[in-house]
Amino acid sequence: MTDTTTSQSPHARRSPWTRGLSATLAITLIGASLGSTTAAIAQQKPAPAKSAAPTVAPKAASSAKAATSAKAEKKKTPPKDPKKEAGVHFKKGEDLFKKKQFKESKAEYEEAEELFPGATPKYWIARNAEELGEYAEAAAWYDKAIELGKLKPETQKDAQDRVAALKAKPAKVKVTSDPPGAVIIVDGKAIPEKTPTDVELAPGKHKIALSADKKKPFEREVDVVPFKGAELVATLEAVPEPPPPTTAPPAVIATTGPANPGTALPPGQDDVRMRRDNTWVYVTGAAAIVGLGVGTFFGVKALSNKSDYDKNPTQDLHDTGTRNALISDMGFGIGVTLAITSAVLFFTAPAGEPAKKAAGLTVTPVAAPGAGGIGFAGAQASFHF
Numbered sequence: 001m002t003d004t005t006t007s008q009s010p011h012a013r014r015s016p017w018t019r020g021l022s023a024t025l026a027i028t029l030i031g032a033s034l035g036s037t038t039a040a041i042a043q044q045k046p047a048p049a050k051s052a053a054p055t056v057a058p059k060a061a062s063s064a065k066a067a068t069s070a071k072a073e074k075k076k077t078p079p080k081d082p083k084k085e086a087g088v089h090f091k092k093g094e095d096l097f098k099k100k101q102f103k104e105s106k107a108e109y110e111e112a113e114e115l116f117p118g119a120t121p122k123y124w125i126a127r128n129a130e131e132l133g134e135y136a137e138a139a140a141w142y143d144k145a146i147e148l149g150k151l152k153p154e155t156q157k158d159a160q161d162r163v164a165a166l167k168a169k170p171a172k173v174k175v176t177s178d179p180p181g182a183v184i185i186v187d188g189k190a191i192p193e194k195t196p197t198d199v200e201l202a203p204g205k206h207k208i209a210l211s212a213d214k215k216k217p218f219e220r221e222v223d224v225v226p227f228k229g230a231e232l233v234a235t236l237e238a239v240p241e242p243p244p245p246t247t248a249p250p251a252v253i254a255t256t257g258p259a260n261p262g263t264a265l266p267p268g269q270d271d272v273r274m275r276r277d278n279t280w281v282y283v284t285g286a287a288a289i290v291g292l293g294v295g296t297f298f299g300v301k302a303l304s305n306k307s308d309y310d311k312n313p314t315q316d317l318h319d320t321g322t323r324n325a326l327i328s329d330m331g332f333g334i335g336v337t338l339a340i341t342s343a344v345l346f347f348t349a350p351a352g353e354p355a356k357k358a359a360g361l362t363v364t365p366v367a368a369p370g371a372g373g374i375g376f377a378g379a380q381a382s383f384h385f
Helices: 016-044 058-076 082-098 102-115 119-131 135-148 153-167 279-311 315-348
Strands: 171-178 183-186 189-194 197-201 204-211 218-224 230-235 363-368 371-376 379-384
Touching (some): 082 102, 119 153, 183 197, 197 204, 218 230, 279 315
Parallel strands (some): 171 230
Antiparallel strands (some): 183 189, 204 218, 371 379
């Protein structure tokens, strides 16, 4: 019986592990040979042309990608103790704020707010936003912190004062007009700038007027919103051209006498002289004189009756004296009233119509002891007592 062990070749007597190691070494040598051949070929090829556009450095790109991946992974995997983790970010934000690194401080407070929301991180986010000039965002965070009502009293008061001051800051109002170059008047006061321009106004309602040469005045009320401002666009209308002047007819000039005083007017022709119509002035004046005359006449008689009555008191003298005194009083009353009426008519009477030269009306008051009357155009009416 032949021994199979001694009859086999040395390769056949190797163990499986030895055979695997040999195969691995062979593959490695072949790969190295192929790699050096590829490198030699690559060195013979011309270098590629440089691109005009800048390329991102692989290291920076990989760093940004790693940071984004880490942040996304962090959001996917919440911390075991969010409050403790928020406290760490809060402390970092506090230190950065003291160093006036407001952007970085704001980011830390935002992390703290995201992990463990509260009034205090909201307040500090607002403080950083205010320092960065992000006033609208700061006011929004202040409002959120105030609404929670969990800030310390002094911090709550500070937040209220700060948000009130932010909301009172002037905002830009964009004013444009067609055509441009109009004068801007805000709340009754003109400003140096002309359209188009931006005007900073306090939040609230304001009246803005625009004026330009040969354009109609324009006025509009605008409501300025905090942090947003407002916009005013105006189209100025042209002022219509005035109508051409019309030729007025020649004015008639009134004269105080005929055009030619030396020439007599034909019979029946009107005199162009304008007279004041004083007819009723004369009538009431004459009647006033009559009334005063009557009052005087019966007044004298009443005094005579009184003298006789004092000497010889009788009932007839008493009755006669009383009647005469009454008539006297009535006469004086009517006379004074008509005199006042005559004066009023004299000072307020309008100019009359052109008078006839050939015909006229003459009123003549007549007064004499014991008599009175009025005369019209030569006729006289008299009253005797």
